[in-house]
Amino acid sequence: MRSVIDIVDLSVEEIDGLIDVASDIIENPKKYSEKCKGKKLATLFFEPSTRTRLSFEAAMIELGGNVIGFSSANSSSASKGESVADTAKVISCYADIIAMRHPLEGAPLVAALNASIPVINAGDGGHKHPTQTLADLLTIKREKGRLNNLTVGFCGDLKYGRTVHSLLGALSRYTGIKVVLISPEELMVPAYVKHDILEKNNMDYVETTDLESALPSLDVLYMTRVQQERFADVEEYERLKDSYILTAEKMEKAKSDTIVLHPLPRVNEISVAIDKDDRACYFKQVLNGKYMRMALILKLLEIREKDDSPFTIDREDFVYSTYKCHNKKCISMVEQELVNIAKPSETDQSVLRCVYCDKKVN
Numbered sequence: 001m002r003s004v005i006d007i008v009d010l011s012v013e014e015i016d017g018l019i020d021v022a023s024d025i026i027e028n029p030k031k032y033s034e035k036c037k038g039k040k041l042a043t044l045f046f047e048p049s050t051r052t053r054l055s056f057e058a059a060m061i062e063l064g065g066n067v068i069g070f071s072s073a074n075s076s077s078a079s080k081g082e083s084v085a086d087t088a089k090v091i092s093c094y095a096d097i098i099a100m101r102h103p104l105e106g107a108p109l110v111a112a113l114n115a116s117i118p119v120i121n122a123g124d125g126g127h128k129h130p131t132q133t134l135a136d137l138l139t140i141k142r143e144k145g146r147l148n149n150l151t152v153g154f155c156g157d158l159k160y161g162r163t164v165h166s167l168l169g170a171l172s173r174y175t176g177i178k179v180v181l182i183s184p185e186e187l188m189v190p191a192y193v194k195h196d197i198l199e200k201n202n203m204d205y206v207e208t209t210d211l212e213s214a215l216p217s218l219d220v221l222y223m224t225r226v227q228q229e230r231f232a233d234v235e236e237y238e239r240l241k242d243s244y245i246l247t248a249e250k251m252e253k254a255k256s257d258t259i260v261l262h263p264l265p266r267v268n269e270i271s272v273a274i275d276k277d278d279r280a281c282y283f284k285q286v287l288n289g290k291y292m293r294m295a296l297i298l299k300l301l302e303i304r305e306k307d308d309s310p311f312t313i314d315r316e317d318f319v320y321s322t323y324k325c326h327n328k329k330c331i332s333m334v335e336q337e338l339v340n341i342a343k344p345s346e347t348d349q350s351v352l353r354c355v356y357c358d359k360k361v362n
């Protein structure tokens with residue numbers, strides 16, 4: 001059985017296939033309107049969401065299926081102390097597929113390891129957000145006509161911005177990609193992303209604090225919000241929150257066919273005046289997210305029809321129960337019953353990382 005926890009759980013061929021199905025859904029929605037008749041999607045959202053939860057729900061409804069779920073930890077038995085593992089086992093009795101968002105890194109992986117139905121990671125803390133990446137890729141493909149040979153600038157909170165980590169993972173498998181990472185020093189991409197995505201795949205990347213000088217070279221500008229909810233220090237958030245504000249004046253420096261993406265919600269980082277600019281594609285990105293989630297639901301349910309064996313992650317080089325993760329935002333720090341599992345880093349086998357959150361453990 002397949003679950004999607006990380007964008008690299010899908011091969012490039014599978015992502016291209018999802019893009020083809022999503023494009024066909026856009027052209028022929030009626031063809032798909034009963035494909036999931038009798039099936040149920042459970043949306044388990046332990047953290048707020050507008051786009052991801054409602055687009056998953058709209059996706060299932062447009063496929064003819066039904067939706068159950070909750071939109072906050074407080075309205076579920078998590079508030080009474082129920083574990084993610086038990087929640088996943090329980091929901092497997094009611095639904096055919098799960099979309100889960102959780103503030104702790106690795107929680108959807110724990111759910112997938114305990115559920116008997118496919119689990120889709122709908123965002124885990126500051127870690128990964130693979131279905132946002134599917135929305136991003138469809139938007140780039142439709143607007144630029146390709147996913148190769150692009151210069152992509154990521155701007156803002158590259159430390160906690162899980163959508164950035166997932167999109168970098170996806171782009172690492174296409175050719176001719178140049179990456180410009182634009183952030184304050186304090187919000188640069190985490191070490192595991194740098195080592196295991198950028199360096200492992202020999203990606204052409206530069207880091208800068210200067211948006212305006214980077215703008216003229218970009219085919220895609222991916223703006224992000226500074227993630228207030230991930231900061232332990234309120235003063236630091238206040239100091240960094242307005243590091244980058246994209247204005248119409250700054251957009252004059254961009255190429256006439258540069259597209260501007262943003263996973264949304266935005267706060268101040270894109271002036272609303274830019275919404276009228278043809279290069280602003282963030283609301284198209286929202287709609288594309290629904291179509292890609294429709295394609296993904298279809299694919300995972302189809303795979304499950306043929307193979308309902310449990311989802312596993314065992315690998316010979318995993319190290320069990322020896323190293324404890326000390327990342328306070330990792331599910332393994334909070335749910336003490338979990339087996340600690342470490343995996344060798346992709347670039348340095350002597351470095352071990354927590355399998356749930358990817359942080360170094362030795």
Ligand code: CP
Nearest residue numbers: 049050051052263264
């Ligand atoms: N892009 C995104 O994940 O938005 P929501 O937090 O509203 O789901």
